[in-house]
Amino acid sequence: MSDTDRQLHLGWSIWPTGFHAAGWRLPEAEVNGTYNPRFLQRMARTAERGKLDFYFIGDRVVGLPEWQHERPNQVTRPEALTVAANVAAVTEHIGIVATVNTTYSDPYSLARSMAMLDHLSEGRAGWNIVTGLDEQAAKNFSRDKHWDNERRYDWADEFVEVASRLWDSWEDDAFVADKASGRFVDEAKIHRVDHKGEFFSVAGPLNIGRPPQGRVPLVHAGSSERSREFGAKYADIRFTMASDLDVAQRQYADLKGRLARYGRPRDAQKILPGLAVYVAETPAAAHAKYREIQDLATLAPDAAPLSGALGEDVSGRPLDVPLGELLDLASVPEAGQRIVARARLAYGEEDITLLDLVRYTRLGGGHREVVGDAKGVADFMEQWLLDGAADGFVLFPPYLPGTLEQFTDLVVPELQRRGLHRKEYTTRTFREFFGLPRPLSSFAAPAGSEALA
Structure with missing residues (x-):
């Protein structure tokens, strides 16, 4: 390279x-x-x-x-x-x-x-x-x-x-x-x-x-x-x-x-x-800022959309309890395990709660978050x-x-x-x-070269 x-x-x-x-x-x-x-x-x-x-x-x-x-x-x-x-x-x-x-x-x-x-x-x-x-x-x-x-x-x-x-x-x-x-x-x-x-x-x-x-x-x-x-x-x-x-x-x-x-x-x-x-x-300071922002969210928490990824209905589960106490994380489908792993990386903590996971999935805009x-x-x-x-x-x-x-x-x-x-x-x-060539005007270019460069 x-x-x-x-x-x-x-x-x-x-x-x-x-x-x-x-x-x-x-x-x-x-x-x-x-x-x-x-x-x-x-x-x-x-x-x-x-x-x-x-x-x-x-x-x-x-x-x-x-x-x-x-x-x-x-x-x-x-x-x-x-x-x-x-x-x-x-x-x-x-x-x-x-x-x-x-x-x-x-x-x-x-x-x-x-x-x-x-x-x-x-x-x-x-x-x-x-x-x-x-x-x-x-x-x-x-x-x-x-x-x-x-x-x-x-x-x-x-x-x-x-x-x-x-x-x-x-x-x-x-x-x-x-x-x-x-x-x-x-x-x-x-x-x-x-x-x-x-x-x-x-x-x-x-x-x-x-x-x-x-x-x-x-x-x-x-x-x-x-x-x-x-x-x-x-x-x-x-x-x-x-x-x-x-x-x-x-x-x-x-x-x-x-x-x-x-x-x-x-x-x-x-x-x-x-x-x-x-x-x-420091990583600790970055994770603390991430936690501070997540905790300021005013979005009404709804765990129901996570049920499919986690492999069981979590819509009525308590939100402030660590995930490991609510679920057998080893039995969670691969897609759910990936979400949990990324959320733990973002928070810098293993014992994240269901509320933490809800906020992670709803407030990240679908893009990867890197904290550190x-x-x-x-x-x-x-x-x-x-x-x-x-x-x-x-x-x-x-x-x-x-x-x-x-x-x-x-x-x-x-x-x-x-x-x-x-x-x-x-x-x-x-x-x-971006290393892009400057195209000729299609009116000035030779015949057959009018396609976009």
């Missing part, structure tokens, strides 16, 4: 009220970060100080007040493109990934906004493509119902093709600005796209010059079969969700194995699982990289600002010492961070 292959790709996902449902209740946590431009900028600069690859801005087009106990971070979400422009102005190197939902957008507006963001950031923009899961979103956009998975991906597939053609509609040297001759642009190098498809009819050209990166890098997540194929065709970066090493390895192999049928090499796409990190100077000192966190990340489970991680902050600052000050130096993370930014654009 080369030195470059050994380096992790790391993104930071901004959750202004914290990824954990109770993180915002900590005395040191930011509560109103969603609406605080200086806080959002500070987090971007801190991530850049840690030499991370990108600052990821999630988004959702619906948020309901009844979610406040299980996912308060989804009740309010900052609009991604606005935040992206805000942080682009105060950073110089870090990539900026903005989420835009294709189901409730149109290709021309998206292509225009992303092209402008790429210019404002000087080649650091990325687009996270989502199709949306929330049924409630439809009525926010004058629709009777939310489309099913197949229709959403049919729409998204054509959407990406149109957006990419719009980015290509200006060739790289179309802007002339020759004051002596008065020639502003080379008209022969600005092209109508004249797309007429199943969903979209778009004339073009875009009224913004070609993005500095040529085309903005594409990011995608999702576990459905259709999502996996969509990602294999288009995505430069794939977000994944996996809690166990062997599951992550199978997922990694599956996603990489799909690229060839779209004419893409295995290194054309990087696989980045989500990872929630609790780090402190810098060495322990780095050990975990290095193992997943070297064992073919990940090319890096998207880091989820349980609360802010502390978890980003602690990762930057404690884990980053340990990763750098091991040669797993850059010490300085040595390339300029977001594409270059």
Whole structure:
């Protein structure tokens, strides 16, 4: 494995009220970060100080007040493109990934906004493509119902093709600005796209010059079969969700194995699982913080959903009793034993209670949680990289600002010492961070080379 292959790709996902449902209740946590431009900028600069690859801005087009106990971070979400422009102005190197939902957008507006963001950031923009899961979103956009998975991906597939053609509609040297001759642009190098498809009819050209990166890098997540194929065709970066090493390895192999049928090499796409990190100077301090946050949860505890994994009905069992006193843990099915083992690692205790397990499964957001000192966190990340489970991680902050600052000050130096993370930014654009070639405009390329790079 080369030195470059050994380096992790790391993104930071901004959750202004914290990824954990109770993180915002900590005395040191930011509560109103969603609406605080200086806080959002500070987090971007801190991530850049840690030499991370990108600052990821999630988004959702619906948020309901009844979610406040299980996912308060989804009740309010900052609009991604606005935040992206805000942080682009105060950073110089870090990539900026903005989420835009294709189901409730149109290709021309998206292509225009992303092209402008790429210019404002000087080649650091990325687009996270989502199709949306929330049924409630439809009525926010004058629709009777939310489309099913197949229709959403049919729409998204054509959407990406149109957006990419719009980015290509200006060739790289179309802007002339020759004051002596008065020639502003080379008209022969600005092209109508004249797309007429199943969903979209778009004339073009875009009224913004070609993005500095040529085309903005594409990011995608999702576990459905259709999502996996969509990602294999288009995505430069794939977000994944996996809690166990062997599951992550199978997922990694599956996603990489799909690229060839779209004419893409295995290194054309990087696989980045989500990872929630609790780090402190000592393992004991990290586990204490994890326990403090878990105990602040206001979610009504319900053990019933754990019954299947644990192999027996636990819905009426006392919540404050250690698991070993409630169950014969040796007889628990393998899936349940894995959950218990991960929960024990997170709490740093063997005698966790049923309530601890309920909170572990309900409040972790489905992503792996790693709790420990810098060495322990780095050990975990290095193992997943070297064992073919990940090319890096998207880091989820349980609360802010502390978890980003602690990762930057404690884990980053340990990763750098091991040669797993850059010490300085040595390339300029977001594409270059991931070793992606800059594609030619499909209008300028030779015949037969119009497929997406």
